[in-house]
Amino acid sequence: MKERITITLNENLISQIDKRIDGIGIKNRSQEIEVLLAEALGTNIPSKAVLLVGGRGTRLKPLTDKLPKALLEVQGKTITEHLFNLLRKYGIRDVVLCVGYLKDKIKEHFSDGSEFGMNITYVEEDEPLGTAGPLKLAKKYLKDSFIVSNGDELKDIHIPRMFRLHKRKDALATIALTTVDEPSHYGVARLDGSRIIEFVEKPSHPPSNLINAGFYILEPEVIDMIPNGFSMLEKDVFPKLAQLGRLRGFPFAGQWFDIGNIERYKIAEKSWKGISQFEEEGNDLG
Numbered sequence: 001m002k003e004r005i006t007i008t009l010n011e012n013l014i015s016q017i018d019k020r021i022d023g024i025g026i027k028n029r030s031q032e033i034e035v036l037l038a039e040a041l042g043t044n045i046p047s048k049a050v051l052l053v054g055g056r057g058t059r060l061k062p063l064t065d066k067l068p069k070a071l072l073e074v075q076g077k078t079i080t081e082h083l084f085n086l087l088r089k090y091g092i093r094d095v096v097l098c099v100g101y102l103k104d105k106i107k108e109h110f111s112d113g114s115e116f117g118m119n120i121t122y123v124e125e126d127e128p129l130g131t132a133g134p135l136k137l138a139k140k141y142l143k144d145s146f147i148v149s150n151g152d153e154l155k156d157i158h159i160p161r162m163f164r165l166h167k168r169k170d171a172l173a174t175i176a177l178t179t180v181d182e183p184s185h186y187g188v189a190r191l192d193g194s195r196i197i198e199f200v201e202k203p204s205h206p207p208s209n210l211i212n213a214g215f216y217i218l219e220p221e222v223i224d225m226i227p228n229g230f231s232m233l234e235k236d237v238f239p240k241l242a243q244l245g246r247l248r249g250f251p252f253a254g255q256w257f258d259i260g261n262i263e264r265y266k267i268a269e270k271s272w273k274g275i276s277q278f279e280e281e282g283n284d285l286g
Contacts, residue, residue, distance in 0.1 A: 044160045045090050046145045053151035054100025054125045059261040068102040085275045090159045098134035100125035132231040139223050150214030156254035166217045172246040176215040178256040187212035187234050189249050196247040199238050
């Protein structure tokens with residue numbers, strides 16, 4: 001939630017601010033001042049994240065017959081704990097867990113999150129709602145820019161750099177993008193600079209090898225664009241934002257492992273190196 005304020009600046013500062021307004025990423029003085037203040041005060045990351053951990057993990061059976069995929073372990077820690085580590089690395093401790101399948105086991109394991117250095121709020125799905133539907137249930141907790149992450153992937157992303165791109169380009173949604181050899185199995189983006197001009201889910205002829213990494217920064221206004229009931233960000237929301245020119249992509253070079261099936265789960269168990277302690281490469285595309 002934003003409040004209007006009035007400030008008085010000298011002409012030299014105003015001149016420097018005006019030079020940074022490009023009419024595309026930064027459209028006016030207010031937006032540039034907000035970006036500069038956020039960077040100066042260290043508020044260069046969202047304060048809250050949503051983890052989508054309600055899925056049944058059908059492709060991971062029999063491992064998920066009695067255990068939700070959020071509690072599957074990779075190298076001695078649950079998938080969810082690895083995501084907590086990514087968030088904590090950048091000081092994000094408030095998280096909403098959207099739970100559904102075997103939700104009581106997830107709630108029993110993580111409780112209020114204090115044992116894991118997190119502050120957890122739970123949102124419960126009575127029926128599957130996809131990747132977008134749960135955000136409507138969590139709306140009251142999401143008043144400012146927030147992170148959304150799929151719960152069945154491991155990823156190591158430079159969140160402040162991604163958020164800086166998101167804010168400077170005045171995006172409503174920014175998608176983390178990684179490269180794979182076989183993009184036809186995933187959602188694929190076609191970019192113009194950082195602007196996603198087309199987003200295609202599992203295409204037979206991919207426009208690039210940049211795929212949706214299942215990690216997003218969203219503005220609260222996006223929630224109002226989500227239809228009721230079962231809905232998918234990838235199919236029901238992102239294409240609309242692309243048409244509006246408010247969807248951005250953030251290619252990153254850090255680790256990314258999809259744990260959607262048994263084979264990929266085994267690869268992650270063997271190859272995942274944990275969350276890096278140093279800055280990874282990243283791109284602030286124009």
